[in-house]
Amino acid sequence: MRTRIYVIVMLITAAFAACHKEVASLFRGFEKPANFNTPAYKLENNPVTEAGFVLGRKLFYEPRLSRNNTISCGSCHIQSSAFTQHGHDVSHGIDDRLGSRNSPPIMNLAWSPLLMWDGGVFDLDLQPIVPITNHVEMDETVENVISKLQQHPDYPGMFRQAFGSPEITTARLLKALSQFMVMCISSNSKYDSVVRGQGTVFTSDEQAGYEIFKTKCSACHAEPLFTDNSFRNNGLSIANNNDEGRYTVTLNAADRYRFKVPSLRNLAYTAPYMHDGRFYTLDAVFDHYSRQVKNTPNLDALLQRNGVLGITLTTAERVQLLAFLQTLNDRQFITDPRFSEQ
Structure with missing residues (x-):
């Protein structure tokens, strides 16, 4: 009987160890996709380690970053929605307070020199301070956050593993969050497979849509x-x-009503669209560009050519362009267990 119990225990232990090894093996460090350029983020100043990434992931989903311990980064940036707050036109924060802008996706931030819809943050290591201290998002102070983390049974040990000592500082808190966020790379869509020559090809509609995209959209939405x-x-x-x-x-008056050009990746998961989430479908976005562009101050020159506002799109072109945009969806990214709440 004892031998049987021993064998069962050993099998369970071995299975657990194998599972742990499998999960651990998912971490490969920061890897630049072959078809991407050099990142803007200075990785040499904050090298991504497994311990730092795991700490950053735990902090990303940590509600103690908010005043009443109810809101985490992951509350407004949900993985299944490519780290947006799906279904909300503007973000919903602490006490269900409403922001004024749509939650932007967290993906490929290592290549973004300026962050947020208005570019108000120039360094990813500083970005989390904004939602933590914002009245309608987390409504907390960094000092209180650090105090709460110091009293938590897990965090001192995790900071020791990531940074060599259990001391929890503002810099370490922010760098750990950055290590998680720079790893959130979306680069495994059908488009990526095609351009990397991995044996996948566009359909005729997708190829036609790609040509339309390069002619009418790529000046702002650059590959x-x-x-x-x-x-x-x-x-x-x-x-x-x-x-x-x-x-x-x-x-600067020339910047009035200018917002950051969003990525077109993962549009299947990131609705609603625009900085204030006013459009819930891509058809509505097409309608805007083809016949609803307003001549507001500082309207981009690309949208006012030869006295015509917007971008001309025929019915057939809309169908083909949509087919191409669908190739930018990266299901692997939104289901990657490395980025999920553990």
């Missing part, structure tokens, strides 16, 4: 990130809250 990280006024009507975009950061 391979499908954003040029610029700030542009795309002709949206001015909302009731008169959000002036990048102007609120630079106070």
Whole structure:
């Protein structure tokens, strides 16, 4: 009987060890996709380690970052929605307070020199301070966050593993979060497989849509990130809250109503669209660009050519363009166990 129990225990232990080894083997460090350029983030100043990444992931899903311990980064950036807050036009924060902008996706941030819709943050290591201290997001102070983490049974040991000592500082907190976020790379869509020559090819509609994209969209949504990280006024009507975009950061009149060009990756998961989430479908987005562009201050020159506002799209072109945009969806990214709440 004892021998039988011993054997069962050993089998369970072996299975657990194998499972743990399998999960651990998922971590491969930061790997630049073959078709991507050099990252903007200075990885040499914060090398990604497994311990740092695991700590950053735990912090990303940690509600203690908020005043009443109810809101985490993952509350507004949900993996299954490519780390957006699916279904909400503007973000919902602490006490269900409403923000003024749509939660942007967290993907490929290592290649983003300026962050947020208005570019108000120039370093990923500083970005989490904004939601933590924002009145409608987490409404907390960094000092209180550190105090709560110091009292938690897990965090001192995790900080020791990641940084060599159990001391929890603002810099270490932010660097750990960055190690998680720079690892959130979306680069395994059908498009990526095609351009990397991995044996996949576009359908005729997808190829036709790709040609339309290169002619009519790529000036702003540059490959391979499908954003040029610029700030542009795309002709949206001015909302009731008169959000002036990048102007609120630079106070340069030329930046009024300019917002960051979003990536077109993972559009199947990131609705609603635009900085304020006003469009719930891609058809509505196409309608905007083809016949609803407004001549607001600082309207981008690409949307006002020869006295015509917007981008001309025939019915057939819309179908083909949509077919191509679907090739930018990366299901592997939104289901990757490395990025899920553990």
